[in-house]
Amino acid sequence: MKKLINAVDDVLTEQLEGFALAHPELNVSLEPFFITRADGATQGEVAVISGGGSGHEPLHGGYVGQGMLAAACPGQIFTSPTPDQMIAAAEASHGGAGVLFLIKNYTGDVLNFETATEMLHMQDIAVQSILIDDDIAVKDSLHTAGRRGVGATVIIEKVVGAAAASGYDLDKCAALARSLNLRSRSMGMALTSCTVPANEKPTFDLKDDEIEIGIGIHGEPGQERVPWQPVDEVVARMTEEILEDAGYSRTVREWDREAGDWLERELVDEPFAEGDQMIALVNGMGATPLSELYGVYRKLAHICKDKNITLARSLVGSYITSLEMQGFSITLVKADNETLTLWDAPVRTPALRWGV
């Protein structure tokens, strides 16, 4: 294992120290781990907070800042953060208008954010949580009941963060996040595995001429291992699956503030159709050259054009990664005018910035 690290036990602390030094506009707490804006809570603005295992940088810490997240809670590498982190982050960053947790659907994350939700409720902090489960590759997986949460997280954090900054209240922010998730679909693939520092060995093995379609962001198994194929064929398969996927239904638990208890809600994905406009993310898994991602985007754009689907906005780069995995994912989020206006709104974070 060759990595740019010192002792394995110090990796996360040292990387967060470096992050803090490079970004004085943010506050980084190392005990417990959480990241907030250095200028404090914005009074009257819903605090949009996310978190999850580390190893997916810039997600989530790189999205803390004006117009996006109020706080992020990094767990150890590929390990859920704990409720105390979430509670401390919420206490430090909420501005009296409530807290919205955006949770990628992994069992540990869900459990711990649920605990934090209950504890904040007991502290009389208004709280709501929305689950993100956009990965269409597999239903149920290692660490996941139902679909995994992946690339849509970046787009939902941006759009809902902008909504909070523009004055949406907690219920409206939650409704927007829920709606965005139901019109988001993603799929990933890998050329190579990543290596978790504490494990010292690659998470999985792929032969020199093999790729894995449908991989998860922790190297969890996907749909299929196939021989290497030209990128156009891989992109075509993934894009068709994303565009044709429809009607996925799941039962989610959402917090009912009035009842002080959990409410089950049946949610069904909104299908994509000709004429839709999308925000597209072509995402590198951590070790993928940017140039190759543009090769992916080319084919994605051609297919969408043929199907009369407009890629109204796009991001091409490594935005939700898996350490040094090579590969990419595609995310499409169906966007109405409200979504695009919020997408275009100013944002100032380490990893996404424009307009300010």
Add this chain to the structure above:
Amino acid sequence: MKKLINAVDDVLTEQLEGFALAHPELNVSLEPFFITRADGATQGEVAVISGGGSGHEPLHGGYVGQGMLAAACPGQIFTSPTPDQMIAAAEASHGGAGVLFLIKNYTGDVLNFETATEMLHMQDIAVQSILIDDDIAVKDSLHTAGRRGVGATVIIEKVVGAAAASGYDLDKCAALARSLNLRSRSMGMALTSCTVPANEKPTFDLKDDEIEIGIGIHGEPGQERVPWQPVDEVVARMTEEILEDAGYSRTVREWDREAGDWLERELVDEPFAEGDQMIALVNGMGATPLSELYGVYRKLAHICKDKNITLARSLVGSYITSLEMQGFSITLVKADNETLTLWDAPVRTPALRWGV
């Protein structure tokens, strides 16, 4: 060789097509290859133009846009662009205030930009060129007489692009670029090699427990291969060399517009000293996780603080890459108030954006 490509011969064209589709605010010419702003030449603004072999993305195409480059000329992978690209780019992007070529010091790039300079002069377009040679690792190398041009290029393109946008004339832009280069120092290292698609094999071999210090951005040999070391030790070695390096002297050829001929100029680096403030770039080589770059930044910041050197601004990410090489480079550019003001000025390019 597993890459996200189709046929090897189509790689550059297809990736540039994808780049064009993702960035409608830019124009991409495929015959010959060059990239300009879609809204045309800015009248009265010096056109700052750069170029070089592809495989270093986002350099240079990702830096075309308001407040930075007027145009970029991508060559084939790790291969110099040709004079016809440079001339076409200059013709398409100059706004009557002249053209400044920023040239990374590689023999092919220098020769071809010199030819383009002479041809533009014959067309009565005012032109000037400045050589960038910030890599202190080795003097003379594969493809290079003298030092190589590396990470400082990103910072010089930003600062001089801002100067052009704010109304500096051609001579002032050239003088600024020359001055910045004399106060820029960089060094890189690699954990793994890259593979040029046409070669189908890694450019070099490193053992599983070996790293190379002082590597070039094409995988050219560096100073030394050593056993893997903790990142702090590697960063300490590189940072000390960068901070202590001083007095490098070289003879450069610069174009004399009045004489219509080349002028030799002796240029000597400005030393770094206690109390200096810097713009710092911690740069990934293409396949390096962002999280590990923050580990690098941490140690760099600690060393600079101990030496009373202020990292006034910083960039942490993959800004000048070597395909899918793993490793990093450090660049420090001594910054006065003019430099920082220009650094902070609005920029809107695919890879660097703020304030707009």
